[in-house]
Amino acid sequence: MKRLVIKVGTAVLTQNNELALERLGNLVDLIAKLKNEKNYEVILVSSGAVGAGFTKLKLDKKQIANRQALAAIGQPLLMKHYKKKFQEYDIKCAQMLLIADDFDSRKRTKNAQNVMEILLSNNILPILNENDVIANYELLFGDNDQLAAHVAYHFKADMLAILSDIDGYYNKNPREFDDAVLQKNISFIDDCELEMKHTPNSEFATGGIVTKLKAAKFLMNNNIPMYLSSGFDLTNAYDFLVEENHKSGTLFKAQ
Template sequence: MRKRVVIKVGSAVLREDNKLAFSRMENLVALISKLKNEKDTEVILVSSGAVAAGNITLNLDRKEVINRQALAAIGQPLLMKYYKQYFAEFNIKCAQMLLVAEDFDSRKRSKNAKDVMEVLLKNNILPIINENDVIANEELLFGDNDQLAAHAAYFFDADILAILSDIDGFYDKNPNEFDDAKILKNVNYIDESELLMKHTANSEFATGGIVTKLKAADFLMKRNKSMYLSSGFDLTNAYDFLVDGNHKSGTVFKTEK
């Protein structure tokens, strides 16, 4: 049976200064192509970055929800343009799926999304998912694509969710405050207090932080699914884990059976 992986990449990884981080995007595409073409793995990409991409074209105050929605509307086709361009170099065709939380709550809509997903994967098309920011007010205010990715991994029956972020793993203490902080390579339980911590996003375009990653991991662990968290800036550890099966760094969240 073919392995199915959901890979989520955040805005902090896809944006650099006032432009898209094209080199990182190319590196991500190369990783996905290796999984698809050499490891015969089905990949679903959940990509943030629409607001950040739109802001390159139009400089609006991102504190206003309506402005963030407008920027997302501008940025989404830009993102897809570059993804299609880079994936074409590896003979990979892409499809876009814009979803909101309600799509997973509705039995009819979730079935429709599942059916479309299976058709795409069966025909070797790479689905690229993003939150439909233009209508998803709540996501723009409080949410993040980490939760969307967790739901996608569960509802589309992936073997694992890999979040590639500006956070390279889950530490035993805050690495920004303690020099001796160490990455926890394996986590099989998340305490409720850790899920209630204040959200801290490192990028002005990010809406998440470590808390949203923990919530995504908790959602999957409660459903017997696993999650891997690693750096999206340097993909060495992601290659080691996803391609070679060697867990050298990054955090795997998985319940003990």
């Protein structure tokens, strides 16, 4: 049985200051297919708590305490929608909120690993997010790409799939250059690529292509592949994850 971590970004889950429920539903459909038809163990790392909270309370997101409050409002709202949609497939969910420190402590890491194994062995879908409410530093500088990479490593996943607002890694910025070419396979990431300008697309997002490259490099150094594709249109993700046909999207895999 394969163990797969899927990470979905804020830009995918929110649109025009509202939860993008159709895209959330499409994601659930994909995960259900992977679990029920491919017999995969799936761990979902979901951003979007702050964005979800903002749909209920319009606070100034530049202030860290406000972002924490929005995360506190938005996390249960996000879980409510996930649980309702997964119930259609008779899939039960669990929530795990983690911070970077949880992977720096051997005891806390082991505790999290024990819980994860119990959940997966009982066919429960773990939904993970960063614990933004208490993690000042992580909320300000952290991102779920890094969290997802560490989740894949510490919970012994076979692959991480990031579903984002970009459909793969290009040789140059496709939003600026019409001749940008998608790179389907990447086996090496130069350190200079990790110093590129930080360009998160969503006002709620803390990521960007650089954070995805850092996640990919960390996993490649640990012999775990990472797949990057669009979370807006899941066609390529279905082709790769379900049909095992790599038509598009970028696969980061060490040689």
